[in-house]
Amino acid sequence: MPLQNRVTPTGHLEAVPARGAWTGNRGIIHNERREVVAQWRSKAWITCLLSFRGRRRPVFSPHTWSELFFLDEATAFSAGHRPCAYCCRPRYREFKEAWCRANPGLVDSPRPLATQIDACLHAERVGPGRSKLTWRECFEALPAGTFILVDGAPCLLWGGQVLPWSHEGYGQALPVPGDGEEVEVLTPTSIVAMFRAGCRPQVHETAT
Numbered sequence: 563m564p565l566q567n568r569v570t571p572t573g574h575l576e577a578v579p580a581r582g583a584w585t586g587n588r589g590i591i592h593n594e595r596r597e598v599v600a601q602w603r604s605k606a607w608i609t610c611l612l613s614f615r616g617r618r619r620p621v622f623s624p625h626t627w628s629e630l631f632f633l634d635e636a637t638a639f640s641a642g643h644r645p646c647a648y649c650c651r652p653r654y655r656e657f658k659e660a661w662c663r664a665n666p667g668l669v670d671s672p673r674p675l676a677t678q679i680d681a682c683l684h685a686e687r688v689g690p691g692r693s694k695l696t697w698r699e700c701f702e703a704l705p706a707g708t709f710i711l712v713d714g715a716p717c718l719l720w721g722g723q724v725l726p727w728s729h730e731g732y733g734q735a736l737p738v739p740g741d742g743e744e745v746e747v748l749t750p751t752s753i754v755a756m757f758r759a760g761c762r763p764q765v766h767e768t769a770t
Contacts (some may be wrong), residue, residue, distance in 0.1 A: 566598045568655040571640035571709040571716035574692045576745045580729035582631040596622040605684040608646040609638040636762035640709035640749045642687030660761040663754045686750035701739040705757040720769045731768030
């Protein structure tokens with residue numbers, strides 16, 4: 563049986579066979595029976611490489627962090643994760659520089675700690691009752707890499723198209739909203755600002 567560790571763009575965890583291009587974690591959120599018992603235990607929601615220095619271990623091992631999996635980096639960003647500063651050091655540096663440049667008013671220091679960025683992201687991704695926090699914006703103001711909700715389902719904006727998401731990849735493009743139409747946005751505001759400034763996430767091959 564698949565474990566409940568596949569992450570959706572809304573940040574929810576589901577049990578499906580698909581694995582994805584990235585792993586990551588939110589702390590230890592499983593019990594000794596490998597059941598998810600919390601949505602997070604840390605504000606450091608990170609995205610990690612699937613393979614790093616040949617290290618291997620059973621997924622959801624006892625008393626250690628819970629491995630989560632993402633279709634692509636765009637999905638991870640939408641859920642509110644950021645690159646790991648250890649196994650993804652070059653990408654983390656790119657992310658931090660782009661994030662700080664796009665969001666100068668969110669932190670006091672020009673070189674914030676990862677914990678400061680994590681606190682900002684946590685405030686943007688978690689709403690009342692620990693629900694996914696969403697926000698509204700005109701469709702034409704949103705950059706590529708952003709996730710929106712269309713009829714309650716997550717869709718990626720990429721290449722001028724609206725692409726429905728699944729754990730296996732992206733489906734046929736949907737009609738593009740009209741000029742001035744507001745949409746519900748899943749990707750945190752500071753990450754959308756980063757995309758708007760020119761940063762681009764990795765996306766699954768079905769999007770291209």
